[in-house]
Amino acid sequence: MTRPPPTAEALVTALPQPAALLDLAGRVVLANATMRSALGGAVLIRPGEVAARLFPAAEGAIRAALAGQSPAPVEVAAVGLLRLVPLGAGSGALLLLEGMAPGLGARLEILGRLAGGIAHDFNNLLSVILGAAGSLRHVAPVAAAATELEAIEAAAERGSALVRQLLAFARQQVMAPRVLDLNDSIRALAVMLPRLLGARIELVLDLEEPSRRIRVDPSQWDQVLLNLMVNARDAMKGEGRLRIATGRRLVLDSLALPAGRYAMVEVTDNGPGIAPELLPHIFEPFFTTKLAQGGTGLGLATVQGIIGQLGGQLEVESQPGQGTTFRILLPRHEGPADAPPPPPRPIPVAVPVGPVLLVDDEPSLLRVAALCLQQAGFEVVQALDGEEALEQLEAGLKPCLIATDVAMPGMDGLTLARTARRLLPDVPVLLLSGYSAAVVDSDLAQEGFRFLAKPYTPDTLKLAVAGAFLPLATRRDMEH
Structure with a gap:
């Protein structure tokens, strides 16, 4: 430079x-x-x-x-x-x-706070909801209550998705990128699109061969495409023609993108188009024309955030009465696509000797998580902060596992885990956090710690606890 x-x-x-x-x-x-x-x-x-x-x-x-x-x-x-x-x-x-636009600074400040500390607290609350619903299903599997429990769990999952949207817009989401064949990724997604789009929308795939490779997080890539397709469906009011095309572009002289070869994806609808006065605002956070239908105004802002995090660019072309085209440019990967991951092996839930030391400063979540583990057959000792947990360890408690929240007042979870390892060098540690693993200032694998993001369900907590007892090499084999 x-x-x-x-x-x-x-x-x-x-x-x-x-x-x-x-x-x-x-x-x-x-x-x-x-x-x-x-x-x-x-x-x-x-x-x-x-x-x-x-x-x-x-x-x-x-x-x-x-x-x-x-x-x-x-x-x-x-x-x-x-x-x-x-x-x-x-x-x-x-x-x-x-x-700045009137009120924008305050809106963005709110978004930034949600994408950090408030997202952490919100994930705690969602974990309580998911855990309580799962525990009730285990205790009282009554058919009459099953519908209501499903509604509670579905609402919590929607809340979790909203937090992920906020983090994606703020480019704070952690990605797990893989090299994908571009055309194959679109064909795989197209299988589920007829049900999503409805019978009155004609789906046309125009995929250029040979296909290009892109390096993306598969789940976030699907999120990008689905957001654009749902927008197109809504713009066409459930009836019309949706075209998904792939191609390539060579960028030589642009201040917006580094020079190089790019893979291109176009999502085009034949709806009414976007009004010229609205076009400059469509990527603004919280801007929506579907407020009455429950729109959050985060869909396109999320897409733009993810594409920017991948080193690409999102373009839009629209004329009233002539439909709309969203165009994604992503850096091409010249190597082969990664092999698909093997299906996950089932993890046997074995009850080891000794209690699980469960630590969380949120009393409701601590109680629900303890109940989930007890229903799975684990003995649980609870602590509301790192200091209380350390006192129990120094008094002679020998847990089979320490499962601790990371962000706690006073002694945080990482400090507790490292201190506990000096007392009990071989104790497994599972870190729980509403923040992403990258926000936790630690090389978790290097220190032998496991990580589980909030919000978690009873099943994911149970599997994470069971997986923490496996040898590190076995865990890595299972993860890869």
């Missing part, structure tokens, strides 16, 4: 208004604290990011400023008014944020 002069960097840091410094290639060299705070969850602006990829609507203005011109300010949806100021020959450009 060719850096502008140090004086320019000092200027950006000192400016009271939101500002970022761009090098000659249009990449972010530095963004001041005011800029990072102002953008919140709308854009994660980091050194090395291509500015035009972050702000596609301002690509022309960025290019002009880097060429030494002074372009007019550009209004960018979900961000505000961007002004580009050339810094002279060989010195890059200055990007200034001059105004």
